[in-house]
Amino acid sequence: MGRYITRRVLQGFLTLFLVMFLLHLLTTLAIQLNGNPAQAFFGDRTPSPSQLAAVETRYGLDDPCYDQLGNPCIGPFVERLGDYAQGDFGESLRGRPVTDIVSTAAPNTLRLFVVVTITWLAIGMTLGGIAARRRGKASDHGIRGLSILIDALPIFVLLLVYKYIFSVPLSRWAKDTFGSDSLPALLFKPSFSPQHAWATLIVPGILLGLAGSAAFIRLVRAAQLETYNADHVRTARSKGLSERHVSRHHVVRNSAIPVVTAVGIVFTEALAGAVITEGMMNIYGMGGVLWKAVQDSDVSVVIGVVTLLAAVTVVVMLVVDVVYAALDPRIRYE
């Protein structure tokens, strides 16, 4: 088990390094093609050459390689790795440290992801489990139809409908009934409030989770159906155990393995959904920060945020792998 985890951690570092290098190559190429982003610092004004040079130096853009199309700029990359290793992630064009931006934005995105993951698992396990148990009956067909319906409703449609049709009247009603700082009023608040980060994130998180839950419903159903017919489940039944016991300890337990794997894979998709959700619900999170940084050509922020997102993804994959090993003893010693 220890060796398994060590190997996975090392693989994770390698992945992270490759992501950073690829990101570096792409941003370098973008700078070489589009011109110096230090220009963006001055907005409409035309800087004097000395001002421009000063800004370039400050943001590490003074290396001549940025003017040579096709140069991979290994020098600045090594420099940046060294800075990152010392905890220096650079500053945004407005002079705010990237670490500061990230430490404000990341918790909100992570909160969103927590709600999203719980929603996936709750909806997927419940509905998928019911559909598998009642295979071929009306509830099974209904749940499968529902999963297709969910697929047909992209996250921005769900959010638009929620925000403009449900959120305002619901929050007004909750405010009048329970008071403006009560939990129901915060839950249905149409936009994010940093003072009540959890409460105002729950509904958007559930909606984002709901949008991604269709795949889970179908996956859980398929995994459990397969397990219901497995020989070892028949063995368990032959011991005279109750159907509930068999279901919990043999069917759900064994079909959890593919479901956990899927969490890791779908997680990366949720990152894309988070950009939209954060934008529409005014959540100050990683998606919004990244979106704005790309628009502003804010190289340090883009690289810092994407690196962090890549690191989070690598960590999630690692956790999934470890959970996978814990769930299935057969892979521990491979």
Next chain:
Amino acid sequence: MTTDPTRDGTPVPLLQVDDLAIEFATPDGVVRAVDGLSYSVSAGRTLAIVGESGSGKSVSSLAVMGLLQQPPARIVRGSIRFGGTELLSLGQKAHRAVCGENIAMVFQDALAALNPVHTVGWQLTEALRARHGMSRRDATARAVELLDLVKVPNAKQRVKEYPHQFSGGMRQRVMIAMALSMDPEVLIADEPTTALDVTVQAQIMRLLSEIQAERQMGLILITHDMGVVANVADDVTVMYAGRAVEQASVFDIYAAPAHPYTRALLGSIPRLDQKGGGLAVIPGRPPDPTQVPAGCAFHPRCAFAEDVCRADPPPPTVSLPFDRTSACHFAEEVMNHDEH
């Protein structure tokens, strides 16, 4: 539940199956997998149910255990009694409660039949913990005892391991230990030695018959291996296309088979005491269950078949001397036919 052995000389049957008929709904129509099967097992006796795959031998034992998926399966008629209780009228929940406790089953292919994600010890005592509320510590001790019983070496360590860490033979021993965990009175072993190599097969069969003799269990051995039958069985039921074609004591059936199918089966065993070229094979294949031939289902492959076999199904049981039956128009002729 009665375990009364022989008080007046005749053993009381523990498990009695009467006129059992099972159908399956398939896309190609209804298939009759078992048709009019009857047998009984008494304490300390071994009944071998022999037949090719698809002959209904496994399906009938799943019905005894209440493990048939209904639908597609449907029990059309018949009765399954355990110690005087009619299992078929119990309802699935109560039926299964009898199983495990009173009737247990050893499945073929232990690798698939054991849950890969739980330790062997956990699975061995699962029923004891879930149904009898045994504590975790007692359960571990009991699991070690059970592994010792089936002669798995180093049982203390091995209860903590997972099925994939066991060899094929050891896994099958685990299956047997698991079936014994609730001290059943009847044990059904469904091809317990398929997928094992020959020496291990012999060990497993010896272990099974030792345990059976020690505990005076009724044992139902489902197999297609006539060699195994000769070694361990007391009574034999031969099945073909869902019917019991011949039922007799093991001695009688080997001495003089009274059904052409049994005869052909025995003829196809390799023997050490006879020099010879090729093995005898039964021509043709078992019938497609959706298209069982008219008349006697075995007639297209039968060396004794005459016109009557093609036209009329044989009587389900032709009674013969020594309390044996055969479903053949020419049962007596076959029995008295001298081959050697």
